[in-house]
Amino acid sequence: MESRFWKMIKLRILGRVRKLKNSQRDSGEFLNRLREDVVVSDLFIDVGANIGLISKFILDSTRASTFPIIALEPDPEAFFVLSEISDQRLTKVNKAAWISEGFTSLYRHKDWEINQSHTSSTLVESKSNIDNKNSVLVSTIDFANMLENSTASKITIKMDIEGAEYKVLKYLIKRQALKKVYRLYCEFHPNSIRFGYSLHLLIGAWILFSGNRKKIRVWL
Numbered sequence: 001m002e003s004r005f006w007k008m009i010k011l012r013i014l015g016r017v018r019k020l021k022n023s024q025r026d027s028g029e030f031l032n033r034l035r036e037d038v039v040v041s042d043l044f045i046d047v048g049a050n051i052g053l054i055s056k057f058i059l060d061s062t063r064a065s066t067f068p069i070i071a072l073e074p075d076p077e078a079f080f081v082l083s084e085i086s087d088q089r090l091t092k093v094n095k096a097a098w099i100s101e102g103f104t105s106l107y108r109h110k111d112w113e114i115n116q117s118h119t120s121s122t123l124v125e126s127k128s129n130i131d132n133k134n135s136v137l138v139s140t141i142d143f144a145n146m147l148e149n150s151t152a153s154k155i156t157i158k159m160d161i162e163g164a165e166y167k168v169l170k171y172l173i174k175r176q177a178l179k180k181v182y183r184l185y186c187e188f189h190p191n192s193i194r195f196g197y198s199l200h201l202l203i204g205a206w207i208l209f210s211g212n213r214k215k216i217r218v219w220l
Contacts, residue, residue: 030185030219034158035061037183042067043152047097047143048160049073050119051081059087068152072097074106074138078118096123097161098140099171106138107131122162126194143168144177157184158219163193166203173210187219 038044038058046055049071058069069089073079074096083092098104107130109120120129123140147155159165165186172178188203190196207216 031057033217034058034156034185037156038062038067039065041152041154041156041182043150043155044069045155045157046071047157048162049082049092050075050078050160052085052092054158055082055090056085059085059090065089072141074123074140075108075118075121076136076138077116078121093141095139095141096164097143097146097159097168098123098164099142099144099167100140101142101145102140103137104140105132105135108134108136120162122164124163124193127163127189128192144172144175147172147177147180148175150180153180154182155180156182159184160187160219163189163196165189166193166196166199169203169216170206173206173212178212178215181215184216185219186216 034054035058039062044055044058044067046052046058046069049055050073052071052073055069055071066089068091069087070091070093071082072093072095073082074094076094079092079094085092096104096106104123105125106121106123107125107127109115109117109129110131111117112134120127122130125132159168161168165188169186178184188200190200193199207213
């Protein structure tokens with residue numbers, strides 16, 4: 001059972017943060033901030049691109065720009081839709097950003113057989129709205145290596161990887177792989193994975209004490 005302590009944390013602290021996030025979802029403020037950071041960068045990486053809505057937004061709203069965009073998406077169905085976006089600036093990669101190269105299971109929503117929704121797909125088996133009945137084996141890329149090997153010197157990232165962000169961010173910080181990153185917008189999912197609120201507090205401490213607080217911002 002959940003302790004009274006964690007109930008208090010959720011209600012009084014994290015609940016307020018979520019309320020603030022929800023109040024800003026419809027304002028377009030986050031998209032505008034992202035676009036402003038992307039146009040002063042020399043590379044944009046859309047991590048967990050899904051069907052490419054954010055990549056398409058950046059492409060459409062920065063038509064005169066020539067910076068490259070890399071969209072990472074492991075789900076084969078979502079990647080099929082993403083791959084139909086035609087723009088020379090966009091490189092589409094059918095892999096999951098992770099802490100190593102290889103293969104792993106991608107877990108899909110419990111209602112996959114009903115609605116074929118891939119918006120909740122995750123590498124985290126403990127996520128509350130998924131199961132392993134319709135999991136699929138996907139390729140992974142060592143995201144720290146990808147950043148370190150990039151020729152870009154000012155990278156903006158949008159990361160929405162459905163709970164796997166805690167492990168990936170910790171790995172990036174431990175590897176000191178954020179040196180070339182100008183801004184990283186991350187959507188956090190503390191309420192949907194096991195020990196999520198503990199992980200959320202811990203990653204906040206890692207971000208703060210590693211000196212990356214100004215680089216990493218909360219996404220939608």
